[in-house]
Amino acid sequence: MTGTSDDERGAEPGAELGAGTDVARGGIFAGSDPFAIARSWLAEAEGAEPNDANAMALATVDAAGMPNVRMVLLKDIEADAFVFYTNYTSRKAEEIESAGKAAFVIHWKSLRRQIRVRGTVTREAGEKADAYFASRSLKSRLGAWASHQSQPLSSRAALMARVAKITARYGASPPRPPFWGGYRIVPEEIEFWADGAYRLHDRFRWIRASDRESWQVTRLNP
């Protein structure tokens, strides 16, 4: 077997409690703006992960309370929200629109850190979504039009036929489809987690009752 065992991991001298374990919230956990901390961790991950450092597992719940989860890409960290893009007729969209809430986790193996977020969700369907759509490759823009995301598909050939049809219609400048855009997750709760030796990890939970209130930060047991 290769790699480090769970018990050895991070156990080098001086690393007994991992990063940022001072009594106050310091090191990688320091600051008064959780969105700034998230941006800084993501920037670090972009330099460390082999690909898709912005991939996050997005959890939703259906009308019967059955959870659902899938990966999406975190495309923006705004002043008060985390943004991803998708098809508004997809299953995730249906579940988001009916519950008005979602959660996600990002885990970076290279950094041994995770960020968890729970919050309310609204659409990002205006100029920002247009600008993001325009920044995508032409093939991705045409693909967004062609995919009836989450619906049954008879064959790959049927999908490629739709791509050809869309290409013939819009050529090199397809507009953003009306059924495609962003979602903004406005957090009520954010947790920053970093691996520590002997599973004595560091966890800080940021909570606020509404986006007008200030954040309360609590250190949690691992």
Ligand SMILES: Cc1cc2nc3c(=O)[nH]c(=O)nc-3n(C[C@H](O)[C@H](O)[C@H](O)COP(=O)(O)O)c2cc1C
């Ligand atoms: C790394 C990764 C990134 C993905 N990013 C997105 C994304 O940003 N938006 C999206 O709609 N689907 C994305 N997908 C596909 C989704 O995981 C999922 O298959 C699709 O959105 C349909 O999900 P749904 O049926 O629950 O709506 C990604 C998949 C992977 C593995």
